[in-house]
Amino acid sequence: MSQKNAGHAPGVLGLLPDSSVTKFLGHGIQSGTESPPLVALLRTATTLPDGEVRWRTGPLRELVDEAMRRFDARRVEADAWLAPRLHATLRMSRAEAADSRRWNYLAMVVAPDYVVWRHRGAVAAAASRFSGPHHTQAFARLWWAAEMFRNGSDYGPVETACRVQDVLNTTLRLDIIDHRPTALAIIRVLERLIADESPRLGDRVNALSSAVNTAGSTLIYDVLAPDVLVDSAALQDWISDSMSMPPVPWARLPFGPEDGEVPNEAVEALLPLFERLLGDSQVRARPRHAAGEDN
Structure with missing residues (x-):
């Protein structure tokens, strides 16, 4: 699928129902040998307000084109570059980001070529990369990784998180x-x-994540390491500022919402426990293809 064909997408994002993806997504689209039927898809989609700059598809298209250009020979590395920039460009609340229809539209209408490029594997990209859970769908996984691992306006931890696919x-x-x-x-x-x-970073991340998840809950960890309340007004200001925001920088990290940094003492309080949990856990080696290193 050529970028030229992908460039015919409307100038504003929309909401595409899951049922439309199920109906029209086939092996040809997943393998990149066919383009999605845009006219048919758009008949079932709801267009977002064209007066909101954050829904414009042009900046998103420029980002994915640059990611494919920069990382053509090393697709996995595109995640760490694209995740913070996608998040800073597509400014929205978690409630908005939880709507799968937004991600369906981005994957099927705006940038299906990116989905194939990034997740094709040996034959084709899985259907869940076009429409699937937030931790699997090609664009949702990047946006949510940036949202969950940023420290206030600092996207530095996001780059680290995206360096290892098992995160x-x-x-x-x-x-x-x-x-x-x-x-x-x-x-x-x-x-x-x-x-x-x-060695085996992915296996170690899986072992650590499993151990941390088994050892406690959000409530327990909040007692051990209290967080501060997120400044929801600052987040809303950041979203509102999208009306006049310039394109995100490519050579340095953008800035996220200044909605409050995590207290360093809270992170430090958990580190000895997490290091111990990792040390006590069994790190099971998996075949490379099972570790998700390439997709």
Whole structure:
């Protein structure tokens, strides 16, 4: 599928029902040998307000085109570059991001070529990369990774999280990362593993995530490491500022909403526990294809 064909998408995002993806998604689209039937898809979609800059498809299209250009020979590395920039461009609340129809439209109408490029594997991209859970769908997984692992306006931890596919494939599924100190403490342990050049990072991340999830709940970790309330007004200001926002920078990280950083002492309080949990856990080696390293 050519980028030229993808460029015929409308200038504003829309909402595409799951049923439309199920009806029209076939092997040809998943393999990139056919383009989605745009006219038929648009008949079933609801267009978002064209007066809101954040719903414009042009900046999103430029981002995915740049990601494919930069990382053509190393597709997995595109995640760490694209996730924070997608989040900073597509500014919205968690409630808005939880609507799968938004991601369906982005994958089927605006950038199906990116989905195939990033997730094709040996033959075709899985259907769940076009329409699926937030931790699997091609664009939702990146937006939610940025949302869950950012530290206020700092997207630095997001880059680290996206360097290891098992953070996206496994950790992102867990309810415990709703507790921001827990999410950032997991990333701190990962940073240490990367710095130590530890082997089998994906296996270790899976072991750590499983151990942390089994050992406690969001409520328990909040007692051990209290977080501060997120500044919802600052988040809304950040979303409103999208009306006049410039394109996100490509050479440096953008800035997220200044809705409050996680107290460093809260993260530090969890680190010894998480290091111990990792040390006590069984790190099971998996075949490379099972580890999700390529998709």
